[in-house]
Amino acid sequence: MPGLCEQLDPTKWAELLKNIDTVIFDADGVLWLEMDAVPGSPELIERLAAMGKKIIIVTNNSTKSRIAYEEKCQKLGYKSIKKDDIVNPQVLCAVEVLQRTVLTKRKVYLIGIQGLKDELDHNGVQYVGDGSDHFENYSETEFLYDVPLDPEVGAVIVGFDSHFNYVKLMKAANYLRDPNCLFIASNEDTIFPGPNLNVTMAVATAAIVTAVKVAAQREPLLMGKPFSTTYNYIRARWNIDPERTLMVGDRCNTDIKFGVDHGMKTMLVLSGVHSLDDVDTYRKEDRKYLLPDFYAGKLGDLL
Ligand SMILES: [Mg+2]
Known part of the structure; x- marks a missing residue:
């Protein structure tokens, strides 16, 4: 039963x-x-x-x-x-979704680290935005009113990213203003399990995904079980x-x-x-x- x-x-x-x-x-x-x-x-x-x-x-x-x-x-x-x-699934499904979807723009804006990059590379998916993207690279006022965006981006993938910052949040949210831009999140884990949770709480992907969700006012496609x-x-x-x-x-x-x-x-x-x-x-x-x-x-x- x-x-x-x-x-x-x-x-x-x-x-x-x-x-x-x-x-x-x-x-x-x-x-x-x-x-x-x-x-x-x-x-x-x-x-x-x-x-x-x-x-x-x-x-x-x-x-x-x-x-x-x-x-x-x-x-x-x-x-x-x-x-x-x-x-x-977090990685493979993202690749699968990208391959199944007819995107007019082929690049991914990636908020993510090496594991995700490896699988995207392996599957020939082009991406931008990985690594640090410093606010110092932009003039503060120009940036707020004219975010530099890549016109080829047709999807935003959000996973864990230790470089996550305001610049990345602004870029992700602005790409997602286009309703045809796919929004994919790798998971909604709140913390990483670890040996010293009493000492350090390791903030995981959910907080980053939530920041992008609030900024973009959209819900992502979620991967994984x-x-x-x-x-x-x-x-x-x-x-x-x-x-x-x-x-x-x-x-x-x-x-x-x-x-x-x-x-x-x-x-x-x-x-x-x-x-x-x-x-x-x-x-x-x-x-x-x-x-x-x-x-x-x-x-x-x-x-
Ligand atoms: Mg288990």
Whole structure:
């Protein structure tokens, strides 16, 4: 039954797999925690691969390129996982959206850092605006009333950018005055998880996206889980049948919601962010879209 949060054991897992062709895994908190594999996860993934199940890794963490993720998988024992099995939706969907859209102007105004630039370069997407863009380069009054804009820009992509400043905000907002200019945001994470959150709160992408949203008075297309941009990308690329697909993750608001919203079966693992207490809370609040069909302590419990 959907949203029942039934605990799986190896027998029930084997039964479930009879109706599953594709398993989509989140990475952080499911496959690994920082630099260590979650015990048993590599064995389970390799067993699924040997059974001929299609395995797709979908991470919202865009700090690494897909090649770097493949290297990490190989090192931690996920031998069957290759670069092309890994989806970094924030980046890939942005490229996909750009390629699908008939833009009369081909350049992107980019608020973003290296990971995003690497994938745009790899896909031959031209961009401007990366790196520092200092106010000192412009006369203050001229700048306020005559922002220098590139006439070839037809899309604005906003991700995390440690150089973000007033100049970039003005440029992004002014490009977005054109209703035909695409507005894409990589994610709305508020803070970065880190070892010293009590000392330093690492402000993430949401604050930057919000600044551009307020300035431009527009809403962006959002990439990553749980959004449909990611689902559409996966569906188009692998032709998955959602009813025969299981989404596995450690976060209800991204992974489980992604599965529920797109008609997949869902499983929560308790080796990462969310717990059964969280699930109880969501049930009391009647937030059905956050409730998994199944759960396991960790993937290794299903061996
Ligand atoms: Mg995770």
